[in-house]
Amino acid sequence: MQKRLNKRLFDRLFDASLPIIAALFALAVGAVMLLLLGANPLEGYAALLEGAFGNKNAWADTIVKATPLLLVGLGICIAFRAGVINIGGEGQMIMGALAATLVGIRLPSWPAWFVVPLALIVGFLGGAIWGGIAGFLKARFNVNEILSTIMMNVIAVQLMNFLLRGPMIDKEQIGAAAIPQTARLARAFDLPRLVPTRLHLGAAIAVLLAVVVYVLLWRTSLGYRIRAVGLNAFASKYAGISINRTIILSLMLSGAFCGLAGAIQVYGLSHRMVTDGTAAGFTGSAGFNGIVAALFGQLHPIGTIPASFFFGALLVGATKMQRAVQVPAALVITLNGLIVIFVVSSELWRRRRAKRRALQKMVDA
Amino acid sequence: MQDFLDWTVVIGILSSGIRLATPYLYAAIGETFGQRSGVLNLGVDGIMLLAAFSSYFTVLTLGSPWLGLLVAILVGGLMGIAMGFISITLQAEQGISGIGVYLFGLGLSDLLFQKFVGTAKAISGFKEFPIPLLSKIPFFGDIFFSQSVLVYGAYLLIPLAWFILNKTTFGLNIRAVGENPEAADSLGVSVQKTRYLTLTLGGILAGIAGASLSIALLNVFQQNLTNGMGFIAVALVYFGGWRPFYVLLGSLIFSFVNALQVWMQVLGVPIPSDIAVMMPYVLTIVVLIFSAGRVRPPAALTKTYERGS
Amino acid sequence: MKRLVVSLCLLLGLAWAQDAFKVAVVMPSATNDLAFSESMYDSLLAIQEEMGADNFEFDYADGTFVVDDAAAAIRDWASQGYDLIIAHGSQYGAPLQEIAPDFPDVSFAWGTAGDTFGMDNVYAYEAASDQGGYVNGVIAATLSKSGIIGVVGPIEVGDAKLYVDGFKIGATATNPEVQVNVNYIGSFGDVALATEAANTHAEAGADVLTGSAQMVVGAIGVAKERGLLWLGTQASQTELAPEIVVANQVYDWTVILKPIIEQVKAGKLGGEAYVITLENGGLDMEINDNAGADAKAAAEAAISGIIDGSIAPLGE
Structure with a gap:
């Protein structure tokens, strides 16, 4: 009995560490590339570890990087569970951030206990609207969500550029060489720091919401409907579930979490919005990387927490490596791609092992 | 401000739109094959970038655009096979593995560029090739028949793709595998082989799409040269509802509006530049709202297939 | 010890x-x-x-x-x-x-x-950058035969906007008849759209082009292909197409x-x-021989005008 329990524990641990093993394989390939670039891989990877976990600030950076990944990842969990592919996280983050920033700019002298929660809610709604449009277009006009979310990412970026160099620009920036940014939000609105590092309250909010999303998906009737539509749209239709309404709702919720991620980036980190003309300049590609985090977390809100953490650590550590051994940023992106490919491919072994266990169980019974 | 309906402007918009649409056409038709067989490849942009760099580098060092095109085809095909290995043999979640392939291509193409080239150098790739006689036709000659060889190729590809998909056994296999892999398998059509073929073909076409930029239309390479075109190409596949002629329509609408907004700015139409840049993206969605029929995606799209599961 | x-x-x-x-x-x-x-x-x-x-x-x-x-x-x-x-x-x-x-x-x-x-x-x-923009504008207006000049910009802000604004004023101050068409492509990375913008400028009759930021490499290619003149900024772009790049404002x-x-x-x-600035030598106007004597002289005059304060690159 004890032996069997041990075996089960081992199996579970092995399954959980499979993605990490896969990531190590990707890093081994990366080591070859580092060698070819004339850098010392050991030195590079030591810097990667140090950058992610070396000291208090490194831990803080890792968690700060993981926060938007987790929030976007939660949104992705909801959408994918409903069978909807949301690759509009980038645009939804931007719209959420713009909406939330507007609140802070318009109410500079109102008390923080009122403005900050309001801004986060407005950010949540901003993302919900941007995601909801895609949902509405899909449900009402059969416009595929992959198409609309890709297009709406670009539209959001241009809208951001337009607003930041015009209507929402910092009044101090008006002049010939204006920087496209808003004014800095009142310092009272900064999300509280948890320890004296960059680590802010957003991380705690994200973890809390992961639990909420878990409850939503598995303990409420809306969650049941979402999962039912995702599993089998035809069957759920006969069960009396409105597919259209579920699709719109799931894309709204998905967008809402991305929007909140954007709002938290502003209130927790940048305290203003500034554009370099790209989405990634603001989002750090969290709208895409969050998808990866969610899938590494088995599309489970709780599983997405460690997945985001490790992915955040890799991203933070890799940029540290870039500085330590002076390799081009392009190597970090390549490595990022390799890790995604290796980890997602390692899924096969987890599934195979699960299948074998099930067969074993069947034979044993 | 010039007269907007000036012939120069009309011809300008049309010929500009036809050029702009070229990379989208190759990439989107390639993606159409993949999706028709049930595989979503989000890595198109990465494949385009790698092929764009390799063909650029070939022309830079060896001078021959045809050799460059061949290299692009090889690199694209190899990347297609790699995508196939990840998503078919290893059965990885397709959306994610595509993002991985995209990041890999984005990073590696830039890395190779910095290592072997450094600073952008202009090359002389495929020249404009006016078709004898046809290019002399007033109005149409300038628009349609005074372009680069790779531009003509993109438009010839459309009927060819339609023919392959709808009139050949191979096309029938592709559609069957994309609709009902179990049934196709039971009738002796190899799901794996068919999907490998479509992904390789998709990779090759994405490779040509990249080459059409770096060695025909732009004659230069730079980090992230495609700037997300591969993703737009995937979107256009959905616009076209997996049908080559409608993919052509979507690519043209998108590209003509893009050309139009460039012209509007050049002619000094008072519109904020960001709003102008937004136009093609907004209009593509709007057009689809009014035209999207009840097209159904291939039933097995994004679903991995394993015998007996 | x-x-x-x-x-x-x-x-x-x-x-x-x-x-x-x-x-x-x-x-x-x-x-x-x-x-x-x-x-x-x-x-x-x-x-x-x-x-x-x-x-x-x-x-x-x-x-x-x-x-x-x-x-x-x-x-x-x-x-x-x-x-x-x-x-x-x-x-x-x-x-x-x-x-x-x-x-x-x-x-x-x-x-x-x-x-x-x-x-x-x-x-x-x-x-x-408005100073070198102004000088480049002067050169462009002097060299343009068609009287139409095309500008390819990234986003309408900051350094790029400053350059373009100076360029427009320099060009029209040299020749009030000259028409400067400006196009902002909405990003710093879209080489394809910047290239098509250059094509569009050419179709609209421009024979001198300029542009700011890193996505102009394709636009320079268009200028080379069509035999139009190019004016660079930020870094020297001459080696990309020596035959048509007439001047660069180089940041030092x-x-x-x-x-x-x-x-x-x-x-x-x-x-x-x-x-x-031009005065402290941080902005270096690199004017190539293919600019010709007239444009060179006009540019030198503009440079000394800006340095002694008699010319305001952004107007009054």
């Missing part, structure tokens, strides 16, 4: 070895982008060459367009004993404003901007980096804003 002397020598030697001035710089694009980032990278290399690798070291993080990653880099360097940390991109100002107060003993510089946030450990630097940041380094060495960590 002998041991003491030896260890003293060692200590001195160490102190000597550590004496190298250490700079770290974060940049949004590649160090060889033929534009903004390259101008800074080349300037730092030039300073290193002048001061010697033993006395001047620099580390960089290129391609850091994610503002948050840049913030992490700046904070990391600040805690590592660098003498000067340069945030080369106006979008990095927002995080720098948050970080700089936490490291009062470290000197920071950022640009292009004119604002030191009132902090005495922050330098700001910018380029009066050494002019402001040297005094900043001297000040930091002397213990003054910031609080000043610097501008590179």
Whole structure:
């Protein structure tokens, strides 16, 4: 009995560490590339570890990087569970951030206990609207969500550029060489720091919401409907579930979490919005990387927490490596791609092992 | 401000739109094959970038655009096979593995560029090739028949793709595998082989799409040269509802509006530049709202297939 | 005693070895982008060459367009004993404003901007790109036969807008009849759209083109293909197409980096804003021979006019 329990524990641990093993394989390939670039891989990877976990600030950076990944990842969990592919996280983050920033700019002298929660809610709604449009277009006009979310990412970026160099620009920036940014939000609105590092309250909010999303998906009737539509749209239709309404709702919720991620980036980190003309300049590609985090977390809100953490650590550590051994940023992106490919491919072994266990169980019974 | 309906402007918009649409056409038709067989490849942009760099580098060092095109085809095909290995043999979640392939291509193409080239150098790739006689036709000659060889190729590809998909056994296999892999398998059509073929073909076409930029239309390479075109190409596949002629329509609408907004700015139409840049993206969605029929995606799209599961 | 002397020598030697001035710089694009980032990278290399690798070291993080990653880099360097940390991109100002107060003993510089946030450990630097824009505008108007000039810009802000505004005024001041068509393509990366914008300018009759930022490489190719003239800015773009590039406004940041380094060495960590101009030589007008004598003379006149103040590049 004890032996069997041990075996089960081992199996579970092995399954959980499979993605990490896969990531190590990707890093081994990366080591070859580092060698070819004339850098010392050991030195590079030591810097990667140090950058992610070396000291208090490194831990803080890792968690700060993981926060938007987790929030976007939660949104992705909801959408994918409903069978909807949301690759509009980038645009939804931007719209959420713009909406939330507007609140802070318009109410500079109102008390923080009122403005900050309001801004986060407005950010949540901003993302919900941007995601909801895609949902509405899909449900009402059969416009595929992959198409609309890709297009709406670009539209959001241009809208951001337009607003930041015009209507929402910092009044101090008006002049010939204006920087496209808003004014800095009142310092009272900064999300509280948890320890004296960059680590802010957003991380705690994200973890809390992961639990909420878990409850939503598995303990409420809306969650049941979402999962039912995702599993089998035809069957759920006969069960009396409105597919259209579920699709719109799931894309709204998905967008809402991305929007909140954007709002938290502003209130927790940048305290203003500034554009370099790209989405990634603001989002750090969290709208895409969050998808990866969610899938590494088995599309489970709780599983997405460690997945985001490790992915955040890799991203933070890799940029540290870039500085330590002076390799081009392009190597970090390549490595990022390799890790995604290796980890997602390692899924096969987890599934195979699960299948074998099930067969074993069947034979044993 | 010039007269907007000036012939120069009309011809300008049309010929500009036809050029702009070229990379989208190759990439989107390639993606159409993949999706028709049930595989979503989000890595198109990465494949385009790698092929764009390799063909650029070939022309830079060896001078021959045809050799460059061949290299692009090889690199694209190899990347297609790699995508196939990840998503078919290893059965990885397709959306994610595509993002991985995209990041890999984005990073590696830039890395190779910095290592072997450094600073952008202009090359002389495929020249404009006016078709004898046809290019002399007033109005149409300038628009349609005074372009680069790779531009003509993109438009010839459309009927060819339609023919392959709808009139050949191979096309029938592709559609069957994309609709009902179990049934196709039971009738002796190899799901794996068919999907490998479509992904390789998709990779090759994405490779040509990249080459059409770096060695025909732009004659230069730079980090992230495609700037997300591969993703737009995937979107256009959905616009076209997996049908080559409608993919052509979507690519043209998108590209003509893009050309139009460039012209509007050049002619000094008072519109904020960001709003102008937004136009093609907004209009593509709007057009689809009014035209999207009840097209159904291939039933097995994004679903991995394993015998007996 | 002998041991003491030896260890003293060692200590001195160490102190000597550590004496190298250490700079770290974060940049949004590649160090060889033929534009903004390259101008800074080349300037730092030039300073290193002048001061010697033993006395001047620099580390960089290129391609850091994610503002948050840049913030992490700046904070990391600040805690590592660098003498000067340069945030080369106006979008990095927002995080720098948050970080700089936490490291009062470290000197920071950022640009292009004119604002030191009132902090005495922050330098700001910018380029009066309107000046070279004006001169390029003068050259363009002198050389244009069709009277139509095309401009390809990235986003209508900052350094690019300053350049384009100066360019327009320079061109129309030289020839009021000349028509300057401007197109902003909405990003710093869309080479294809910038190329098509150049094609469009050509179809609209332009025979001289200019543009700002790193995505213009394709536009220069169009100019080369169609035999139009090109005017560059930020870094020298001549080698991309020597036959048609007639002039470049080249940013030479050494002019402001040297005094900043001297000040930091002397213990003054910031609080000043610097501008590179035609007058202080930070803006170098590289006018090629294919510009011809007339354009060259007109350009020289404009340059001395701007330097002596009789010409205001952005108008009155």
